[in-house]
Amino acid sequence: MVTQIRARQTRARLLDAAAEEFAVHGYAATKLQAVVARTGMTKGALYGHFPSKRHLATALVAESVQQWGQISGTGPQCGVPADAILAGLIREMRAQLETNVRFRAALRLAADCELSSSGSPGLFEGIRGELVHSVRRAQEEKGLTQSYPAETVAYLLLALVYGTSHLPPWETVEGGTVDPDRAWEMLRTALNLG
Template sequence: MAQQERARRTRELILDAAAEEFALRGYADTTMHAVVARTDMTKGALYGHFPSKEHIAGALVQQALEAWRALRRHCETPDLTAAAALEALALGLADRLCTDVRFRAALRLTADRRPYGADAPDVRPYGADAPDVFEDARQCLISLVRRAQQEGAVRPHPPEVLAQLLLVFVYGTLHASRRGAEDEPLPGWEEAWRVLIEALTTKAPVEHRTRKHTFPKES
């Protein structure tokens, strides 16, 4: 049991170190040597747990998918209106990005592997068959926007456009950083959300709508 616990801790250490590198540099510019340097272990010990960079990235992407599904279950409860669920989901995604380096790294990995433009190559060096967290989130947001519009809580813009705007807000928290601080998200994203949601909603001022959410933290 003690040996199993040591192996588990070593694996977690590797995932944390790799997440720091992936979040900062992306998949292509992250090296196993850099991951080893962050862990203070031998390269042989690292390869004993993960045979390649691809396997580490795949593990992080899978964890992000599980975290996203947990967040979605948490936000789509029957007692919430669609507008409240929409708010909880967007804030929950932003919260994970700001507080969980593994989730932050995995979403960057997921975004990096998506092709840009009709003629761009579909480069998927890892997890090629894994569901796309961004696409799943987009479809979920579109559905919630439609429901919120039916409730009369969100302005009647195309749901696809509003969902894309919300994803831009969420993904923007990944790249907004303090000057001179390595990969440190900019504070104030909750206030940015209040400004955005006030522009989208049709009725009460945002201060009457926005409430503090407690999000699931399982990894």
């Protein structure tokens, strides 16, 4: 029992350290020695849990695919407008990118290379599918069938959310900083999504 707990804790520390490295450097530039150095463990401990860098990256992506499924898997709620559901997805994705280094790393890894070995949709594909579906529903509710293609809108939304997670704060002329929520609201208004 104690051994299992210790093994889970070691695995979690390795995933956290790897996430930090992958989020900053991407797949190709991340070195396993840097992951090991972040944990203070030996290379043997790393290889005991993950036989390669690819296995480590795949574990992070698989965890985030499952997490995204939980985030987006709530489905349409009765009486809740589709644009509110879409806004909730955007908010949750932004929150994950800001606070969850494993999710942030997994999204970077999914952008760097395809790591889905199970044949199921990868992280970007799952996010894309849910965003397209939500945009399409919001457009239908608003009667915007002749508006922008849902796929293009979803692409723009993902670019906004993913991009803002990598940008430093931008100062405004008034001395404040650009608010990503305000950017989302402007885009939502421009696209007639709410």
